[in-house]
Each structure stands twice: as structure tokens, then as C-alpha cells.
Amino acid sequence: MSRWKPDAQGRLVKAAIELFHEQGYEATTVAEIAERAGLTKRTFFRHFSDKREVLFSGSIELQRRWLEGVAGAPADAGALAAVSAGLDPVVEMFAERHGFARLRAGIIEANPELRERELIKLQSLAGAVTAALIDRGVSANAAILAAHAGVTVFQVGFARWVEQDDPAAFRRLIDEALQELRSVTAA
């Protein structure tokens, strides 16, 4: 059967997002998610520890892409420029996921526990980006500030991207947020 239905994880994520959106996060069970995906609960638990983690499964790939992007930024790029350049592979990852990202954002926003989880993931991401900058030779202090600024810029750009209708606007919206941050911090 799996030969005709590859990517069990992707199907579980899609099913979960649909169900959370249709009937609410709290009201949805793992059994329902597995059933919608045409899979068993046992398969669900091979991929995720619980239904909450389905919503955060993309964060590992996001972080991997961002860190690779930071590491691959031009050697002469400043700390914040490297953070921004590092978002190119992240933007690419989300290119086909605008509808998904929008539904997910609505589900997270509606639930305080999920909002907390999201914040913690973003802070963990900021820590990882800080380390990637230090690996580039950026001083610890500048790395912390640039990484946190980058995460804020990403959050603001992301929030605007899911609010509007053009899936291709993500990079531009991030750049606008970055430009606004530069204006706000200009002495």
C-alpha cells in the first residue's frame, strides 16, 4: 500500500491541519488524524509523539535550512546580512506551503498552549542562529542581537505573508520588515 501512498508524514500533517481547522485542535484525536490520512494510529506514533508535534514538525527543516543559509552566506556579509541571506532556503521551503502556513497560523493563534510552543521554538531557533553566526566569526554579543533581530524580522514577515494572498511575496515581506527594523534602530 505504501508504494502508492508515499510520504506518510506529509499525509498526517495535511490531515491534522485540515481537521484542526475544521473542528478545532482540542476536539481532534490522533485516531481521527490517522483515519483521515488513511493510516493507523501506530503509524502516527512512528512519526509524532502527540498531535501537538504535528504542527511543529516543519521547524526542524526550517532550522536546518536557515543554518545552512547562514553558513553559506558570502564571507564578507555582516551578521544581520548573513541572517537575512540565510532565509533564502527557508523562503524556498515555504514556496508551496502558503495555504498550509495560513491554516496553521490560525490554529496556533487560537490556542494559548500552541502559541507558547511556537514562541519556544522560535527562541530555540534564535539560539541556533546565534551559534551559526559565532561559527562565522561574529562576536557573541553581535550574534545574539543579530539572531534575535532576524527571528523578529522573520516573524513579522511571516505574519504578513500568511495574511495576504500572494504566495510569492514572502521574500519581499521579509525584506520590508528588515528595512523597517533598520529604520527603527537607526540612531
Place this chain on the structure above:
Amino acid sequence: MSRWKPDAQGRLVKAAIELFHEQGYEATTVAEIAERAGLTKRTFFRHFSDKREVLFSGSIELQRRWLEGVAGAPADAGALAAVSAGLDPVVEMFAERHGFARLRAGIIEANPELRERELIKLQSLAGAVTAALIDRGVSANAAILAAHAGVTVFQVGFARWVEQDDPAAFRRLIDEALQELRSVTAA
């Protein structure tokens, strides 16, 4: 008895910090905290819902002071300048609390659950500062970016302050972090 031992809440906080530092956060019970403070468990629970909240009782005053400071910043101050000026009453609040803040930071750092709680409190603070900036007429986008940048600057300044020995250095360390942020974000 309370006439001779005022500020039950302050005594509970002091006792809790001492015990958490001496024997660990996990190992300390509410009964021990109350006993060290010379109070009953019943009094403890009049002030705090659990032992964790003792560590975060200062966050309400911190937020109140920061918001008042932002609201009272000169009318012509830019968004980030208002956020920074708003930290003056916060710095004042911490003037007598360097030793306490240092112990508390060590306790938080040692416990993942407490670190998560701290992050969430800081994000909630960023939301409140964002609202205070919007009240000043700052656009929503600039307010979000300036408030989050301000919280990062506060975090960095605070972390350096508790690491070093001069209680009076807090404002200077915040200003240095702010200056570093300006350098990092300069195009």
C-alpha cells in the same frame, strides 16, 4: 505578628531564592519556603499559586514600570528611543536587587521549565511594550520591531549585568547592547 514582620511577599521571595540556590529548585517545597520566611503555607498560597510563580512575581512590576516609562518618554522620541528611555524606571527597580537577580538567573538557567517560563514572560512583555508604542502613535509594524528589539537589548544587558560585579552598571550595559544592536542593524 505582621506589624513586626511586614512584606510577607518579599520575605517569601527571599526565602525561596535562598532555598532554590542552596538545595535546588526541584528539591524545595512550599512548606520549606514558608518555614524559612517564618510564615505558614496558607500565607504562601495567599501570595503565590505555586513555588514557580515566586520567581516571576517581579515581572508584573517590571512590566508596569517599563510601560509607564514608555508612556512618559519625550513626545519626539522615536520608537526605540522611547523603549530605551522606558527602561529607566526598570533599572531603578533593580538597583537594590543585583545579588537577588544574580541568584535568580542561576536558578532559571539550571531548569528548562523555568527557562521556558522566562521566555514566555519576556514575549508577553514585548507584546505589552508593542501596545504602549502603538498608544504613542507608532505604527504597528515599527512598534512590533522596536518592542522586540528592546526586549532583546534588555535581555542582553540584564545577562551581562548579573555576570559582572557592579550593581550600578545596568543602565550602561543596556546602552552598550543598544549601541551594538544599532551597529548590527546599520545597513
